[in-house]
Amino acid sequence: MSQPTTIELDAVILGGGIAGLWTLSELTRRGMAGVLIEARALGQGQTLWSQGIIHGGLKYSLSGLLTGSARAIREMPEVWRACLAGEREPDLSGAPVRAPHCHLWQTTDLRSRAGMIGARIGLRVAPVPLAPEERPTVLRDCPGVVARLDEQVIDPGAVLSALARPLSDRIILAPPDAVRFERDPLVVAVPGARFAPRRVILCAGRASADLRRAAGLAGDAMQVRPLRMVMLRAPAARLPELNAHCVDGNRTRVTITSVIDAGARRIWQIGGEIAERGAAIDPPALLSAARAELLAVLPSVDLSPCEWSWYQADRAERATPGAKRPEDIGVIEEGPFLTAWPTKLALAPRLAERLADLCGSPQAGPWTALPAGLHHPAVALPPWDEPREWTPDSAVAPG
Numbered sequence: 130m131s132q133p134t135t136i137e138l139d140a141v142i143l144g145g146g147i148a149g150l151w152t153l154s155e156l157t158r159r160g161m162a163g164v165l166i167e168a169r170a171l172g173q174g175q176t177l178w179s180q181g182i183i184h185g186g187l188k189y190s191l192s193g194l195l196t197g198s199a200r201a202i203r204e205m206p207e208v209w210r211a212c213l214a215g216e217r218e219p220d221l222s223g224a225p226v227r228a229p230h231c232h233l234w235q236t237t238d239l240r241s242r243a244g245m246i247g248a249r250i251g252l253r254v255a256p257v258p259l260a261p262e263e264r265p266t267v268l269r270d271c272p273g274v275v276a277r278l279d280e281q282v283i284d285p286g287a288v289l290s291a292l293a294r295p296l297s298d299r300i301i302l303a304p305p306d307a308v309r310f311e312r313d314p315l316v317v318a319v320p321g322a323r324f325a326p327r328r329v330i331l332c333a334g335r336a337s338a339d340l341r342r343a344a345g346l347a348g349d350a351m352q353v354r355p356l357r358m359v360m361l362r363a364p365a366a367r368l369p370e371l372n373a374h375c376v377d378g379n380r381t382r383v384t385i386t387s388v389i390d391a392g393a394r395r396i397w398q399i400g401g402e403i404a405e406r407g408a409a410i411d412p413p414a415l416l417s418a419a420r421a422e423l424l425a426v427l428p429s430v431d432l433s434p435c436e437w438s439w440y441q442a443d444r445a446e447r448a449t450p451g452a453k454r455p456e457d458i459g460v461i462e463e464g465p466f467l468t469a470w471p472t473k474l475a476l477a478p479r480l481a482e483r484l485a486d487l488c489g490s491p492q493a494g495p496w497t498a499l500p501a502g503l504h505h506p507a508v509a510l511p512p513w514d515e516p517r518e519w520t521p522d523s524a525v526a527p528g
């Protein structure tokens with residue numbers, strides 16, 4: 130069988146999460162010819178499993194100091210807000226936001242108050258304390274301060290759809306074992322197409338480690354930090370909408386985001402410290418611990434109509450000493466290869482600009498249509514719409 134013609138490109142991107150799609154969009158806007166190869170479904174692994182909060186840095190400055198992480202991320206809420214309003218490229222106005230802002234609430238602990246004050250340092254998005262009547266119902270009786278924080282909560286699936294829609298002819302589906310790298314000259318081959326790119330951009334989350342090995346690059350450049358996220362599900366009328374962080378000192382005890390699932394039930398996604406600790410706890414014990422923590426921070430919530438579940442999600446990042454959270458995006462440049470991690474969903478615009486700068490100016494000539502017969506990926510399902518076991522609250526509650 131004859132080989133397909135080799136197509137000259139400025140870049141091939143492997144991985145269609147927020148990092149890969151935003152980068153493809155940025156390259157296309159700068160006149161570059163790029164193709165994105167996705168192995169399974171867009172955003173599977175992290176983007177679709179995230180809480181979708183466009184952080185402005187508060188979470189990283191609860192100690193009262195403007196940290197490197199806060200400095201890197203503090204411009205992001207404005208960038209996202211403009212894209213979601215259709216006032217800036219990429220135009221994400223087709224992606225409805227889940228919530229225009231989050232709330233922040235505190236236990237009565239004195240150190241929490243210090244954290245709330247310190248958090249205002251140098252941030253574009255600072256907490257605005259609310260009068261009792263302005264609070265969400267479920268936080269009305271909280272003894273500590275309740276504040277509004279202008280961090281939007283996006284719908285990651287809707288954002289990926291909005292990014293992918295205008296680029297669908299450049300996004301192809303090919304399973305990992307069907308992708309081959311050739312060197313000298315550099316070629317990325319998939320069944321039915323051969324690409325000769327100037328740059329290969331790896332942003333496949335934790336699978337970038339395998340891709341790096343397949344491309345002959347050192348495999349120890351990245352780290353994986355696991356989370357075990359807890360989910361609560363109930364009829365929408367029985368569980369209030371809440372998008373909020375409970376902060377205690379400089380810790381985020383829980384971060385709750387709300388969404389309606391495919392069966393019209395309300396889901397609470399529960400992250401924060403409980404999910405960090407949860408990675409080392411077996412699932413039944415995790416659900417009990419999460420239940421106790423939730424009742425400690427939200428005593429008025431009625432859990433009786435709820436069911437519980439959990440999922441494991443691994444944050445894939447550039448390796449750091451001591452496997453700490455990186456303060457910023459991570460990019461490694463090795464010859465024509467760029468390996469990239471956004472570190473946070475919110476930082477995707479910053480990562481895409483950096484990658485596009487590294488790709489330089491367009492050289493591959495005008496875009497030509499890809500061969501017919503290639504497959505195109507769908508957006509992944511969020512964890513609550515995938516088949517999984519749910520446990521009634523009565524079975525999680527202490528006997």
Ligand SMILES: Cc1cc2nc3c(=O)[nH]c(=O)nc-3n(C[C@H](O)[C@H](O)[C@H](O)COP(=O)(O)OP(=O)(O)OC[C@H]3O[C@@H](n4cnc5c(N)ncnc54)[C@H](O)[C@@H]3O)c2cc1C
Nearest residue numbers: 144146147148168172176179180181182333334336474475
């Ligand atoms: C539970 C959780 C909650 C989070 N909450 C937030 C939050 O509220 N706010 C925030 O800013 N950040 C949050 N994050 C971090 C954020 O989700 C990630 O930083 C971001 O989504 C990473 O995007 P990505 O595109 O690099 O990776 P991914 O979203 O993992 O995308 C990788 C893509 O590569 C594809 N792929 C895999 N293997 C291959 C292969 N061999 N070839 C081609 N493609 C491949 C996958 O199918 C996937 O589509 C959270 C993370 C987790 C885990």
